Structures are given as structure tokens and as C-alpha cells.
Amino acid sequence: MEASRFTPFVPADTDLKEMTLRALVLGVIMAIILGAANAYLGMKAGLTVAATFPAAVVAMAALRVFGGTVLEENIARTTASVGEALIAGAIFTIPAFVISGVWDTLHYWESTLIMLSGGVLGVLFVIVLRRSLIEEADLPFPESVAAAEIVKAGQGGQTGAAYVFGSMGLAALWELFKNSNGIQFIKDHSRDFFPMASSKISMLGQKISYGGGFILETPAASPALVGVGFIVGLRVSAVLFAGALMGWLFLVPMGIFLNPGLSELVNAGHSWTEVAMEVWFRQIRPLAVGTMIVAAFYTLYNLRSALISGITKALRDLSLAKTGAEKVNRLELDLDFKKVITTIVILSVPIFFLYRYFADSVGGALVLTLVLIVLGFLFAAVAGYLVGLVGSSNNPISGLTLSALLISALLMVGLGVTGTHGVMGVLGVAGVVCCAAGIAGDMMQDLKVGHILGGTPWKMEMGEIIGVIAASLVLVWPMVAMDSVYHIGSEELPAPQAGLMALMAKGIVGGEMAWPLVVAGMFFAVGLILVNAPSPMLVAVGMYLPFHSTAAIFVGGIIKWVLEFMLRRRGAGVEEKVKAENVGVLLSSGLIAGEALMAVILAFVVLGASLKGSNFRLADWGAQHPSVWLGLLVFVGLLYLLVAIPLKKSRTN
Secondary structure, eight states: OOGGGOOOSSOTTOOOOOSOHHHHHHHHHHHHHHHHHHHHHHHHHSOOOOSHHHHHHHHHHHHHTTTOOHHHHHHHHHHHHHHHHHHHHHHTTTHHHHHTTSOSSOOHHHHHHHHHHHHHHHHHHHHHHHIIIIIISOOOOHHHHHHHHHHHHHTTTOOOHHHHHHHHHHHHHHHHHHHBTTTOOBOSOOEEEEEEEEEEEEETTEEEEEEEEEEEEOOOOOHHHHHHHHHHHHHHHHHHHHHHHHIIIIIHHHHHHTOGGGHHHHHTTOOHHHHHHHHIIIIIHHHHHHHHHHHHHHHHHHTHHHHHHHHHHHHHHHHHHTSOOOOOOGGGOOSOHHHHHHHHHHHHHHHHHHHHHHHSOHHHHHHHHHHHHHHHHHHHHHHHHHHHHHOGGGOOHHHHHHHHHHHHHHHHHHHTOOHHHHHHHHHHHHHHHHHHHHHHHHHHHHHHHHHHHTOOHHHHHHHHHHHHHHHHHHTHHHHHHHHHHHOBTSSSBOOHHHHHHHHHHHHHTSOOOOHHHHHHHHHHHHHHHHTTOSOHHHHHHHHHSOHHHHHHHHHHHHHHHHHHHHHHHTTOOHHHHHHHHHHHHHHHHHHHHHHHHHHHHHHHHHHHHHHTTOOOOBOOHHHHOOBHHHHHHHHHHHHIIIIIHHHHHHHOO
């Protein structure tokens, strides 16, 4: 739509307060809290949830107490949502330093510099792109429109904050009872190995015995994972669960059946459950990585028209930015383009020294810096364009980051920068690009919401920069605490995207890759593509994640389907359906935030106790024998919470 014909919610000549200290402080606090919650969720489930909706609700509720304006709420929401976007870029890449073995633990300053440089670059790139993508391009921005409608509806007095905070408290208590030493009585899930009959077949004139079985687990009693499933819906959660079924109930049994020698491990004192877990970890996950590689590039190929269009618009806007600007009203005022370009050039200097430290090569650092600036800008344009098409929840930043990683890795090998330093240099580029693309997509969505509401662009852009700086300085600590307690790369925190980045960087630059399994996974992805399977990437992630996690997400998708079925059955209208779904999304957001934040708090408590020499720890299931049946009761409560309450509230005005 053209800017001249567009009428914002708040007119251009308003004198409402906008970028106030209270709005910025609230936004920074929410950015850190929501970022920490998504750090846990992303490393546990491989998914993050857009923070725009809960941030909008909390901003309305908090600022209304002080008589805040809708424009102050907009600034607080804009500042807050960068926490989730920045941490998404971070957890997809920075844990790869640990998984690949180049770091023993997360390094604070290096991680902070990656997040800070990537986040600020993402904001600066979007400033150049804003007008062409938001005001000139005919893009639907579905999630931005939905968020703006929530804010508009909230001006009538109903913010929905009670749903977020109520479900947050319930989920936090549940996580506390699951994990706190001395009071834990809930078992998260059960895991049992089911043996199958032995058989013999003749191969090359010899009789070979086959035997084994498979692991069957109950869904994790996790309100957060169920909330994720509710938000993404049945289709996405079902495809993810299909990958889990493929990995755990087909490939793991096949790995056991086709390796008769594994029985020797059982004879040596290991259980079949341990053997099956090793088969999944050592064989099935590398195969899933191969599937992810092909799936990532297939996703980009399907988006080729959008990619080309986004890059073209970005380059065109750069040329337009050089022309003189006529006087415009506040709704079209960005930060000064000349200063933005100058800042990008200045930022490249510390980035060069960071890559010099990683790669231990001046030439390698120079090449990596140039690659970063070029790919960072192009991928920021792509991310912003795709958010305008399909929303930030579907922003394929992992595929974009993998492309940057592969290009950087091949260049490093060509320059002779290999080994540990080559791996660190490549992961450094991937980290900055991923943070930039994540911030770019999120910021484009936020700026569109502000465009609809009547916010001033340069003030929102300043809020984003402030939020990025604050979040970068703080959000590494929750990641460090979770690594110390739950361990990145473990079953508790598998960090699937980071595992993919680590394997690719170490495989190409370090010369270490389980190529037979990876190549088999690539051909498996080709097979999925040929049969037109939905989202091979989600199938691969389902294979990579623990079964109980994907099963819990699938339960959330089923609950969402039950709500939709009940609405259809009673003949609900469009408005009633939208209201019910909004209530469900707010409740789910609270469940995610509550469980995730309590997990982070417990991680800090355990870490602090260990530093003081205390024996406080997360409870041991085997030592205290908690009940799995009590854990399963959570699904009954969640069914009521996410179906009955939205149905009831959708009837009221």
C-alpha cells in the first residue's frame, strides 16, 4: 500500500509520549527475560517463539498502570522483541563452538561480541531497507497485522495479561516440582526398551543372527513444549513428530538389527536402553544432519523468487538512499542513512580483529569480514522480505546461516586456514550472520507493527539498538548457566541447529565428518523431496531431537486441533475463532515463558551453589523414584487450559 493513502492508528501530528525512559527500561527488561526463556526453549526443542505477541500484551498491562500511551507501548514492545530474535541467532550458532570441541565452555566476551556485532548490523541493514519493504512493497506482513490488531483491541481495556501471567505461574511451579532437590515428585517421562524376537538369515553363505528392539517413551510432561505445539499447530507438529517416528521407531531399530555385534555391549554390562541411545546419538543424528543440509538448500531453492526479489529491492534502496531527502513527517523519519553506512564501516574494524583472533590469519580475517558484510546485508534483506511474506515464525535463518557457513568454510580451506582456528573463524561468521538475519526479520516485523500504529521509525530503530546492546551483554550468562547444569549437546539441551553448524564446520574445515552417514541422510532428504513430503527440514529436526520432546510438541498440536474442532462444531464465527485462538496463544506463551524461566533460575541456583561448595543439585529421578503417572496428569490440565478456557472466553465480550 502506498504511504500517501495509508492512515495509521495514531496520526502524524500527535503529541503523545513515545520514546520515554520507562518504555525503554520495560522493553530492555522484557528483552532479557524473553531472550533467556527462548534460549532454553531453542536449545531444548530446536524452535523459538516470536516474542512480539507476549511483549505487546505485557507492555500494555505494565504501562497502563502509569498512564502510558499506545506509542510508548509500541516502543516497549519493539525493544523487548529483539531479545528473542538475538538469542535465536545465538543459540543456532554459538553452542556449536562447544559441540565442535573448539571451546570447552562458552566464552563470555567472544559470544557477546558475536551477538552485539550481529545484532547491531542487523538493525543498521534494516534501516536502509525499511522504506522499500514496509511502505513500497506490497507485502502482507501477517503476524505484524495480527500484533497490531491485538494492540488496538487492548486500547479498550482488555490486554490479556492475566492469561500470560497466570499460565506462566502454573508452568513455573510445575518445573519447580519436577526438578527441585528435596521436593521433586514428578517424573518428566518414562523410557523403556521393548525387545523383539531374534531371527537368522543367510548372507554370503553364513548364518547371521539378528535381534534387538526399540525404545518407546512417553511425551515429556512439559507445558512449554505443549505450548510450542499449540502455537505452531497440528500440521507443523505432526511433521516434526513424523521425523521422530522415522528416527526412533524405524532407524534406531534398524541400526540395532543390522549390527549383531552390539549384543557384545550388553554382555559387557550395558543395558539395551543404553545401546539404543548410543545408536541414536552416534548414527541417527549424523544421518539427520545430512538430511538437514539438503533440506536447508531445498528450502532456499523454493524461495528463490522471493530471495531474488528481496536482494533486488535492497540494492535498489541503497541507490535511492544516496539521493537527497525532502522534508517528511515523523512517520517517515529514519536514522540518518549516512551515519548508518558510516557505522557499518566502523563496526567492520572490531569484527576484523575478532576474526583475526579466531582464524589466527590476517588474510583469513579480511576475507571473513568481507564475506560477513556482503552476506549479512543480502541475508538481512532476504529475512526482512520473507517476514513480510510469511511472518517471522517462518523465517528460515538456519538455512541462510548454513549458506554463509559453507561459503566461509570453502574460502578458509582455499586459503589454507584449517584446524581449530579455521573452525572458529567459520563459526564466527555464521554466528554474526545468524544474529543479523534474526534481528533483521524481527525488526522488519516490529517496524511494520509500528507503521500500522503510527510509531516514529527512528525512535523504534533506536529502541532496537538499545535492546540489542543490553541483551548482548546479559544473555550469554543464562546460556553459560544452562551449559554448566544441563550441558549443551546433551539429551536435555541437544541444540540441533548448532549441532548441524558444528558438524559442517568441523567436517569441511577440520576434516572430521561421518561422511557415510551424512551422505545417507542427504539421499534420504532427496527421497522426501521426490515424494513431495512436507518440510524435510522439520522431519530431520524430529529425527535429531529426543523422542519425548517431539511427542510433547505433537500433543500440543493435537490440543490445538481439538480447540479448532470444538469451534467448528458449535458453528463459531470468524471473530469468535480469532478470539479463542488469541487466548490460546497468550496462554501458551505464558506456559513457555514460565517453564523456561524457572529452568534458567534453577540453573543459576545450582551453579551458584556449586561455586559455594554446596551439594544442592537438580533432583535425581532414580534416587527419589518420582511418579511418571503424576507427570502425565499435566496433559489433562493443559487440555482444559488450552481448550476449555479459550472456548469460554471467546463467548464473552
